[in-house]
Amino acid sequence: MAEHMGAHDDEIRMHALRHAAWRAxxxxxxxxxxxxxxxxxxxxxxxxxxxxTADLLDGEGVPLNRARxxxxxxxxxxxxxxxxxxxxxxxxxxxxxxxxxxRTLHPQAFEAFVRAGGKVLVLDPASQIPGCTSGFGxxxxxxxxxxxVELARRSHVIVDAMTGIGLAxxxxxxxxxxxxxxxxxxxxxxxxxxxxxxxxxxxxxVVAADVPSGVGVDDGSVMGPYIPADVTVTFGALKPCAVxxxxxxxxxxxxxxxxxxxxxxxxxLVEVVxxxxxxxxxxxxxxADTKYSRGVTGLITGSVRYPGAAVLSVxxxxxxxxxxxxxxxxxxxxxxxxxxxxxAVIGKGRVQAWTVGSGVPGEDADPDAMDAQxxxxxxxxxxxxxxxxxxxxxxxDMPPVVVDAGALDLLPxxxxxxxxxxxxxxxxxxxxxxxxxxxxxxxxxLEPLHWALRAHELTGATVLLKGAISIVVxxxxxxxxERDGGDAPVASMAAGDADDIEFDHDSGDGDDPGVRILxxxxxxxxxxxxxxxxxxxxxxxxLLAQQDGDEPxxxxxxxxxxxxxxxxxxxxxxxxxxxxxPDVYGSPTRTPGSPSVSLGRPxxxxxxxxxxxxxxxxxxx
Numbered sequence: 216m217a218e219h220m221g222a223h224d225d226e227i228r229m230h231a232l233r234h235a236a237w238r239a240x241x242x243x244x245x246x247x248x249x250x251x252x253x254x255x256x257x258x259x260x261x262x263x264x265x266x267x268t269a270d271l272l273d274g275e276g277v278p279l280n281r282a283r284x285x286x287x288x289x290x291x292x293x294x295x296x297x298x299x300x301x302x303x304x305x306x307x308x309x310x311x312x313x314x315x316x317x318r319t320l321h322p323q324a325f326e327a328f329v330r331a332g333g334k335v336l337v338l339d340p341a342s343q344i345p346g347c348t349s350g351f352g353x354x355x356x357x358x359x360x361x362x363x364v365e366l367a368r369r370s371h372v373i374v375d376a377m378t379g380i381g382l383a384x385x386x387x388x389x390x391x392x393x394x395x396x397x398x399x400x401x402x403x404x405x406x407x408x409x410x411x412x413x414x415x416x417x418x419x420x421v422v423a424a425d426v427p428s429g430v431g432v433d434d435g436s437v438m439g440p441y442i443p444a445d446v447t448v449t450f451g452a453l454k455p456c457a458v459x460x461x462x463x464x465x466x467x468x469x470x471x472x473x474x475x476x477x478x479x480x481x482x483x484l485v486e487v488v489x490x491x492x493x494x495x496x497x498x499x500x501x502x503a504d505t506k507y508s509r510g511v512t513g514l515i516t517g518s519v520r521y522p523g524a525a526v527l528s529v530x531x532x533x534x535x536x537x538x539x540x541x542x543x544x545x546x547x548x549x550x551x552x553x554x555x556x557x558x559a560v561i562g563k564g565r566v567q568a569w570t571v572g573s574g575v576p577g578e579d580a581d582p583d584a585m586d587a588q589x590x591x592x593x594x595x596x597x598x599x600x601x602x603x604x605x606x607x608x609x610x611x612d613m614p615p616v617v618v619d620a621g622a623l624d625l626l627p628x629x630x631x632x633x634x635x636x637x638x639x640x641x642x643x644x645x646x647x648x649x650x651x652x653x654x655x656x657x658x659x660x661l662e663p664l665h666w667a668l669r670a671h672e673l674t675g676a677t678v679l680l681k682g683a684i685s686i687v688v689x690x691x692x693x694x695x696x697e698r699d700g701g702d703a704p705v706a707s708m709a710a711g712d713a714d715d716i717e718f719d720h721d722s723g724d725g726d727d728p729g730v731r732i733l734x735x736x737x738x739x740x741x742x743x744x745x746x747x748x749x750x751x752x753x754x755x756x757x758l759l760a761q762q763d764g765d766e767p768x769x770x771x772x773x774x775x776x777x778x779x780x781x782x783x784x785x786x787x788x789x790x791x792x793x794x795x796x797p798d799v800y801g802s803p804t805r806t807p808g809s810p811s812v813s814l815g816r817p818x819x820x821x822x823x824x825x826x827x828x829x830x831x832x833x834x835x836x
Contacts, residue, residue: 228478232471233796235483236453239380239432245451245476256474257292257324260425260450261299263472263800267448268304268372268422275420277371280308285370285419287393287428287442288313288320289377295321296424296450297376298328305331312370314363316377316390318342336363338389360389364396367419373397375442376424380454385439386429394429398442403660404464406443408683408740410790410812423447426456427465433484435459436662443467449797451476455485458734458794459664460684469797487794488735488777494834496774497536498761509538510760513566514753515595516573516619517548518588524574524620524749526555527820531753532570533558534827535778537760540753541566544588568615570756571595572622573749593625599634600627601675607631615759615768618676619752624649626674632690633768634676635759637752643670643680650674664688664732671730677768679755681748683793684736685776689769691729733773736794738780739815741787746820751779754827779823782830786822789815 237245249256272282286301288294298313298321305311305328312334313320318341325344329335335347338359342349351359367373377390386394394400421444426432429441435456443465449457451474456462500509512532517525525548532540533556541560542552552559571592578589599616601607615633618626623638623646638646640659643666647654650673652666659666659680667680667688677689755775762771784792790812 229473229799230489231478231483232452232473233799234487234489235478236455236458236485236487237478237481238484239454241481241484242380242452242454242476245478245481246474248477249475254474256450257295258299259474260448260472261296261324262303263450263470264296264300264374264422264424264448265303267446267470267800268300268374269307271420271422271446272371275371275418279304282309282372283370284309284311284372284374285367286311286313286374287367287377288315289379289390290315290317290319290321291379291381292321293376293379293381293424295324296379297374298324298333300374300376300424301333302327302331305333312336312366314338314367314393315342315344315347316393318344320344336366338363360392363393367397370419373419373421373442374424375421375428375444377428377442379425380432382428382432386441387439390428391440394440394442398429398440399437399465400440401437401661403437403461404443406464408791410814420445421467423466425450426454427462430456430462430465431662432456434662434664435462436665437461437465438661441465446470448472448800450474452478453797455664457797458485458487458684458736459686460682460793461660461663463684463736463794468795470800471797472800485732485734487796488733488737488773489796490737490777490781490834492770493774493777493781496758496762496766496771497778497831497835499835504538506538507565509536510568510757510762511539511541511564511566512537512753512756512760513541513543513564513569514756515543515569515571515588515592516575516749516752517544517552518575518586518621519545519547520576521574522548522551523746526551527746527749527824528570528573528753528756529556529559530821530824531750531827532757533753534824535754535757535775536831537757540757543591545586566614566760568617568756568760569595570617570619570752572619572625573752575621577621577624589621589625592622596622596625596627596630596634599630601629601631615756617752617755617759619748626676629675631675632677633759634674635679635755635768635772636670636674636676637679637681637748637755638670639681639748643667643678646670647673668730668732677772679772679776681751681776683738683740683743684734685738685773685793687733687735687769687773687776688730689767689772691731731767731769733769734794735773735776735780737777737792738783739787739789739791740793741789741815741818742780742783742823744817744819747779747783747823750820750824750827751776754779778827778830778834781834782826783818783823784815785829785833786826787815787818788813791815
């Protein structure tokens with residue numbers, strides 16, 4: 216029995232390691248007990264880094280004795296990881312050079328690298344690296360920098376070991392110049408979406424040690440030059456940049472080196488929704504059920520201008536296991552909805568959740584857009600407004616409502632957490648700008664977690680920021696009337712200071728409830744197609760209507776985003792996804808590029824709606 220429990224505990228721990236990410240400070244705290252016991256963590260990390268690099272070369276048909284490897288080495292422990300790995304590769308026959316981007320190198324790793332026959336190119340005139348030239352002039356420094364960039368470009372593999380988790384703020388100085396020359400400068404990664412870590416097949420490949428240099432380790436932002444990786448070998452536990460966009464897109468395939476960290480005492484900053492999580496939010500039918508007890512979703516979507524959104528949102532709701540859908544809209548959309556979903560009920564009635572706004576023109580899009588749909592939505596949302604009066608209890612008693620697209624500009628100033636916002640980057644920027652924030656769509660794309668947190672703080676709503684990896688932020692515990700922090704991780708932002716996000720272990724209290732952060736990255740890139748968001752909004756309304764009131768809204772919403780992506784994966788027959796759980800170093804994994812991995816095919820939103828029942832069937836089985 217004890218042996219069984221031990222195996223079960225190991226399984227739970229491994230699931231957590233592959234589906235959660237911890238702040239850099241917490242990862243350092245996880246290391247301390249092991250270091251105090253004399254565990255050679257750096258050697259273990261470096262060995263895995265070297266082996267992964269060798270396997271990548273082997274997969275590309277390059278034997279080690281013909282491979283050219285360049286290590287970009289910083290002066291800290293991350294540089295030490297890279298140099299120890301470089302020494303192992305050199306001992307195996309590779310031609311390995313190290314580019315020292317700082318003034319120092321990890322002493323013991325540097326000695327091991329030199330003993331293995333490695334060559335070092337120093338870039339900083341003020342370097343203090345034993346046996347290496349320093350004090351050269353500006354002209355020679357420029358020549359050395361150009362030589363380092365050219366050396367890296369001619370290599371088969373670049374091992375990026377410049378900064379690791381010690382970076383605060385954007386890369387500057389020599390490291391920033393190297394990253395700008397070899398990588399990307401202040402833009403979202405833009406590469407073809409390939410399945411399961413496949414590469415584009417062009418040298419040099421990049422293997423990042425722990426994290427790609429230049430990305431925001433704790434918030435996933437990209438605010439300056441950085442080096443996108445083909446493979447990231449991360450040590451001990453995932454850091455938020457491995458799961459949060461856009462930094463996660465720069466990580467490539469992630470290999471997790473399990474160093475035996477005890478993660479149980481530490482709350483993850485970000486949780487990744489899995490298929491098991493999504494399955495738990497689908498309400499199984501019961502013998503005593505009626506169509507009403509299985510959940511009724513009401514939709515005020517579509518318009519004369521955009522009637523298709525009404526059809527897609529209703530189809531999404533009907534396919535996602537609700538017992539009934541009610542639809543309200545103009546005559547043209549009612550007719551189209553009934554043609555597509557004859558089971559839909561037209562008109563008013565009691566509902567357990569609402570979906571509003573999909574396909575409803577915003578005020579800016581049409582000066583005459585305050586039509587019946589907008590007026591109805593505005594009246595409905597007014598019941599969710601919080602103003603500090605006794606009427607706030609009534610707002611908390613309202614059923615969940617999904618606010619999409621054209622209804623976002625009708626949102627009251629402050630609402631309870633069962634109000635769910637589903638913007639894309641441009642819509643979130645508009646919502647924030649209306650509330651006095653200086654932000655545009657590009658800002659949101661570069662710092663999505665920051666701005667999703669800000670939207671939650673300003674409105675009180677649960678926020679689903681859509682993308683290849685969707686971010687969901689909401690109250691850590693929300694059960695209708697209560698808004699306490701519970702035991703979930705906490706992220707808070709100082710009011711009025713959009714540049715100051717603080718993360719804390721402690722649960723929230725009173726006026727500052729804890730915030731739970733989840734991500735869903737099951738969708739293939741084929742899902743970026745018109746109408747897909749309408750299907751998602753309907754699905755979310757359906758899933759929220761099914762809950763018995765004890766399921767946190769933020770978790771249901773994140774699970775809905777996962778289910779939506781899974782339906783798209785089935786419809787497109789595609790194995791690519793926004794987020795892949797990491798491979799665990801030393802465990803059997805699929806081989807990138809294997810014949811069983813499919814790039815898939817184009818889809819439209821209707822295909823996604825049709826695939827929802829099959830996605831649910833697979834999750835439940």
